[in-house]
Amino acid sequence: MKLKHDCVRYVLLTLEAQGLDMLHSGVELSQLLPEMVNSRYSEDDITYTLLQLLDGKYINADYQKYALGFSLIVFDITWSGHELLDSIRDDEVWNQTKKVTSSIKSVSIGVLKNVATAVLTGIIKQKTGLPL
Template sequence: MQLKQDCVRYVLLSLEEQKFNMIIFGANDTDIATKLADDRFSTDDIRYTLFELFSGGFITAEITKFKNDYLLRVTSITWAGHELLDDIRDTEVWHKTKDVTSSFSSISVSILKNVATAVITGIIKQKTGLPL
Protein backbone atom coordinates (compact mmCIF):
# COMPACT_ATOMS: atom_id res chain seq x y z
CA MET A 1 0.00 0.00 0.00
CA GLN A 2 0.98 3.60 -0.49
CA LEU A 3 1.25 6.00 2.45
CA LYS A 4 -0.78 9.05 1.46
CA GLN A 5 0.51 12.35 2.82
CA ASP A 6 -2.94 13.90 3.02
CA CYS A 7 -4.13 10.87 4.97
CA VAL A 8 -1.24 11.25 7.44
CA ARG A 9 -2.30 14.84 8.11
CA TYR A 10 -5.99 13.92 8.31
CA VAL A 11 -5.40 11.06 10.76
CA LEU A 12 -3.11 13.09 13.03
CA LEU A 13 -5.56 16.01 13.11
CA SER A 14 -8.41 13.61 13.88
CA LEU A 15 -6.52 11.80 16.63
CA GLU A 16 -5.63 15.12 18.21
CA GLU A 17 -9.32 15.97 18.53
CA GLN A 18 -9.63 12.96 20.88
CA LYS A 19 -12.98 11.80 19.56
CA PHE A 20 -11.99 8.23 20.36
CA ASN A 21 -11.28 8.41 24.13
CA MET A 22 -7.78 7.16 23.27
CA ILE A 23 -6.03 8.39 26.37
CA ILE A 24 -8.25 6.47 28.78
CA PHE A 25 -8.97 3.25 26.91
CA GLY A 26 -7.01 3.30 23.69
CA ALA A 27 -8.84 3.16 20.38
CA ASN A 28 -8.99 0.22 18.03
CA ASP A 29 -7.59 0.94 14.55
CA THR A 30 -10.63 -0.62 12.90
CA ASP A 31 -13.00 1.61 14.88
CA ILE A 32 -10.91 4.68 14.07
CA ALA A 33 -10.82 3.74 10.39
CA THR A 34 -14.57 3.21 10.28
CA LYS A 35 -15.21 6.65 11.80
CA LEU A 36 -12.67 8.46 9.61
CA ALA A 37 -13.20 6.76 6.24
CA ASP A 38 -14.72 9.06 3.65
CA ASP A 39 -14.69 9.66 -0.10
CA ARG A 40 -10.96 10.52 0.05
CA PHE A 41 -9.64 7.72 2.25
CA SER A 42 -10.83 4.14 2.65
CA THR A 43 -10.74 2.19 5.90
CA ASP A 44 -7.67 0.41 4.52
CA ASP A 45 -5.95 3.78 3.90
CA ILE A 46 -6.67 4.84 7.49
CA ARG A 47 -5.56 1.54 9.05
CA TYR A 48 -2.36 1.50 6.99
CA THR A 49 -1.63 5.11 7.95
CA LEU A 50 -2.17 4.31 11.63
CA PHE A 51 0.19 1.34 11.40
CA GLU A 52 2.85 3.41 9.65
CA LEU A 53 2.47 6.27 12.15
CA PHE A 54 3.01 3.69 14.89
CA SER A 55 6.02 2.19 13.08
CA GLY A 56 7.51 5.65 12.61
CA GLY A 57 7.12 6.59 16.27
CA PHE A 58 4.45 9.25 15.66
CA ILE A 59 1.76 7.53 17.76
CA THR A 60 1.86 5.12 20.68
CA ALA A 61 -0.11 1.93 20.41
CA GLU A 62 -0.23 -1.71 21.36
CA ILE A 63 -0.17 -4.17 18.49
CA THR A 64 -1.67 -7.64 18.50
CA LYS A 65 -0.76 -9.80 15.54
CA PHE A 66 -3.09 -12.46 14.19
CA LYS A 67 -2.52 -15.03 11.49
CA ASN A 68 -3.72 -12.80 8.65
CA ASP A 69 -4.22 -9.41 10.29
CA TYR A 70 -3.32 -7.20 13.22
CA LEU A 71 -5.09 -5.04 15.78
CA LEU A 72 -3.63 -1.72 16.77
CA ARG A 73 -4.91 -0.07 19.94
CA VAL A 74 -3.87 3.58 19.66
CA THR A 75 -3.28 5.40 22.94
CA SER A 76 -1.72 8.77 22.06
CA ILE A 77 0.26 10.95 19.71
CA THR A 78 3.96 11.05 20.59
CA TRP A 79 6.13 14.15 20.90
CA ALA A 80 7.44 13.49 17.37
CA GLY A 81 3.86 13.12 16.16
CA HIS A 82 2.89 16.46 17.65
CA GLU A 83 5.95 18.08 16.09
CA LEU A 84 5.02 16.68 12.68
CA LEU A 85 1.41 17.76 13.11
CA ASP A 86 2.40 21.26 14.19
CA ASP A 87 4.55 21.55 11.05
CA ILE A 88 1.74 20.49 8.70
CA ARG A 89 -1.36 21.73 10.56
CA ASP A 90 -1.72 25.18 9.00
CA THR A 91 -3.60 25.00 5.69
CA GLU A 92 -1.39 27.60 3.98
CA VAL A 93 1.76 25.79 5.04
CA TRP A 94 0.29 22.45 4.00
CA HIS A 95 -0.63 23.67 0.52
CA LYS A 96 2.78 25.26 -0.04
CA THR A 97 4.50 22.13 1.24
CA LYS A 98 2.44 19.98 -1.13
CA ASP A 99 3.26 22.37 -4.01
CA VAL A 100 6.99 21.97 -3.32
CA THR A 101 6.82 18.18 -3.08
CA SER A 102 4.27 17.53 -5.84
CA SER A 103 6.87 17.13 -8.58
CA PHE A 104 8.37 14.08 -6.85
CA SER A 105 6.83 10.62 -7.13
CA SER A 106 7.59 9.87 -3.50
CA ILE A 107 8.55 11.86 -0.40
CA SER A 108 9.32 10.39 3.01
CA VAL A 109 7.56 11.71 6.09
CA SER A 110 10.87 13.11 7.39
CA ILE A 111 11.44 15.04 4.15
CA LEU A 112 7.82 16.23 4.25
CA LYS A 113 8.42 17.52 7.77
CA ASN A 114 11.66 19.25 6.72
CA VAL A 115 9.95 20.94 3.76
CA ALA A 116 7.05 22.06 5.97
CA THR A 117 9.54 23.47 8.49
CA ALA A 118 11.30 25.37 5.70
CA VAL A 119 7.96 26.68 4.43
CA ILE A 120 6.98 27.89 7.91
CA THR A 121 10.39 29.52 8.37
CA GLY A 122 10.02 31.28 5.02
CA ILE A 123 6.56 32.58 5.89
CA ILE A 124 7.76 33.86 9.27
CA LYS A 125 10.75 35.59 7.64
CA GLN A 126 8.47 37.16 5.05
CA LYS A 127 5.90 38.36 7.56
CA THR A 128 8.26 39.53 10.30
CA GLY A 129 11.58 40.22 8.68
CA LEU A 130 13.26 38.19 11.40
CA PRO A 131 16.50 36.47 10.35
CA LEU A 132 15.63 32.85 11.12
Protein backbone atom coordinates in the same frame (compact mmCIF):
# COMPACT_ATOMS: atom_id res chain seq x y z
CA MET B 1 0.35 0.11 -0.49
CA LYS B 2 1.36 3.69 -0.92
CA LEU B 3 1.56 6.02 2.08
CA LYS B 4 -0.55 9.07 1.22
CA HIS B 5 0.80 12.25 2.77
CA ASP B 6 -2.62 13.91 2.84
CA CYS B 7 -3.94 10.88 4.72
CA VAL B 8 -1.07 11.09 7.23
CA ARG B 9 -2.04 14.69 7.98
CA TYR B 10 -5.74 13.83 8.15
CA VAL B 11 -5.17 10.89 10.53
CA LEU B 12 -2.92 12.90 12.86
CA LEU B 13 -5.41 15.80 12.98
CA THR B 14 -8.26 13.37 13.69
CA LEU B 15 -6.31 11.59 16.44
CA GLU B 16 -5.40 14.89 18.04
CA ALA B 17 -9.09 15.75 18.28
CA GLN B 18 -9.85 12.54 20.23
CA GLY B 19 -9.05 14.09 23.59
CA LEU B 20 -7.76 12.56 26.82
CA ASP B 21 -10.07 9.53 26.77
CA MET B 22 -7.83 8.06 24.09
CA LEU B 23 -4.81 8.55 26.34
CA HIS B 24 -6.34 6.67 29.27
CA SER B 25 -7.96 3.68 27.62
CA GLY B 26 -7.01 3.85 23.97
CA VAL B 27 -9.26 3.77 20.95
CA GLU B 28 -9.68 0.59 18.94
CA LEU B 29 -9.33 0.66 15.19
CA SER B 30 -12.96 -0.46 14.88
CA GLN B 31 -14.00 2.73 16.71
CA LEU B 32 -11.73 5.00 14.65
CA LEU B 33 -12.61 3.73 11.19
CA PRO B 34 -16.26 4.89 11.11
CA GLU B 35 -15.11 8.36 12.13
CA MET B 36 -12.18 8.52 9.72
CA VAL B 37 -13.32 6.75 6.55
CA ASN B 38 -14.72 9.17 3.99
CA SER B 39 -14.90 9.68 0.23
CA ARG B 40 -11.14 10.39 0.09
CA TYR B 41 -9.77 7.67 2.37
CA SER B 42 -10.84 4.03 2.56
CA GLU B 43 -10.54 1.68 5.54
CA ASP B 44 -7.36 0.32 3.95
CA ASP B 45 -5.89 3.85 3.60
CA ILE B 46 -6.60 4.68 7.25
CA THR B 47 -5.43 1.33 8.60
CA TYR B 48 -2.22 1.38 6.56
CA THR B 49 -1.50 4.96 7.61
CA LEU B 50 -2.03 4.13 11.30
CA LEU B 51 0.28 1.12 11.05
CA GLN B 52 2.95 3.18 9.32
CA LEU B 53 2.62 5.97 11.90
CA LEU B 54 3.11 3.34 14.60
CA ASP B 55 6.11 1.87 12.81
CA GLY B 56 7.61 5.36 12.43
CA LYS B 57 7.01 6.08 16.13
CA TYR B 58 4.61 8.94 15.39
CA ILE B 59 1.86 7.33 17.48
CA ASN B 60 1.72 5.08 20.54
CA ALA B 61 -0.46 2.05 19.96
CA ASP B 62 -0.81 -1.61 20.80
CA TYR B 63 -0.65 -3.79 17.70
CA GLN B 64 -1.26 -7.51 17.95
CA LYS B 65 -1.10 -9.79 14.93
CA TYR B 66 -3.09 -13.03 14.93
CA ALA B 67 -3.45 -15.91 12.50
CA LEU B 68 -6.78 -14.54 11.29
CA GLY B 69 -6.20 -10.81 11.63
CA PHE B 70 -4.93 -8.19 14.03
CA SER B 71 -5.97 -5.67 16.65
CA LEU B 72 -4.85 -2.07 16.91
CA ILE B 73 -5.52 0.22 19.87
CA VAL B 74 -4.24 3.79 19.55
CA PHE B 75 -3.29 5.63 22.73
CA ASP B 76 -1.76 8.92 21.66
CA ILE B 77 0.47 10.88 19.33
CA THR B 78 4.15 10.82 20.27
CA TRP B 79 6.40 13.85 20.60
CA SER B 80 7.71 13.17 17.08
CA GLY B 81 4.15 12.86 15.85
CA HIS B 82 3.26 16.23 17.32
CA GLU B 83 6.36 17.78 15.77
CA LEU B 84 5.33 16.41 12.37
CA LEU B 85 1.73 17.52 12.83
CA ASP B 86 2.72 20.99 14.00
CA SER B 87 4.88 21.43 10.91
CA ILE B 88 2.03 20.49 8.52
CA ARG B 89 -1.07 21.62 10.44
CA ASP B 90 -1.59 25.04 8.85
CA ASP B 91 -3.45 24.87 5.52
CA GLU B 92 -1.24 27.52 3.90
CA VAL B 93 1.93 25.72 4.96
CA TRP B 94 0.51 22.36 3.88
CA ASN B 95 -0.55 23.62 0.44
CA GLN B 96 2.83 25.25 -0.20
CA THR B 97 4.63 22.13 1.02
CA LYS B 98 2.64 19.93 -1.34
CA LYS B 99 3.31 22.36 -4.19
CA VAL B 100 7.07 22.26 -3.54
CA THR B 101 7.18 18.45 -3.29
CA SER B 102 4.66 17.64 -6.04
CA SER B 103 7.26 17.35 -8.79
CA ILE B 104 9.38 14.88 -6.80
CA LYS B 105 8.38 11.22 -7.03
CA SER B 106 9.83 10.08 -3.72
CA VAL B 107 9.35 12.24 -0.64
CA SER B 108 9.79 10.66 2.78
CA ILE B 109 7.92 11.85 5.83
CA GLY B 110 11.19 13.28 7.17
CA VAL B 111 11.76 15.29 3.99
CA LEU B 112 8.13 16.39 4.00
CA LYS B 113 8.53 17.66 7.56
CA ASN B 114 11.75 19.50 6.65
CA VAL B 115 10.15 21.17 3.65
CA ALA B 116 7.10 22.14 5.73
CA THR B 117 9.38 23.58 8.42
CA ALA B 118 11.24 25.62 5.77
CA VAL B 119 7.93 26.84 4.31
CA LEU B 120 6.68 27.77 7.79
CA THR B 121 9.91 29.58 8.58
CA GLY B 122 9.61 31.52 5.31
CA ILE B 123 6.03 32.53 6.10
CA ILE B 124 6.99 33.67 9.60
CA LYS B 125 9.92 35.71 8.19
CA GLN B 126 7.65 37.27 5.59
CA LYS B 127 4.91 38.17 8.08
CA THR B 128 7.09 39.34 10.96
CA GLY B 129 10.39 40.39 9.42
CA LEU B 130 12.20 38.33 12.08
CA PRO B 131 15.59 36.95 11.01
CA LEU B 132 14.90 33.26 11.61
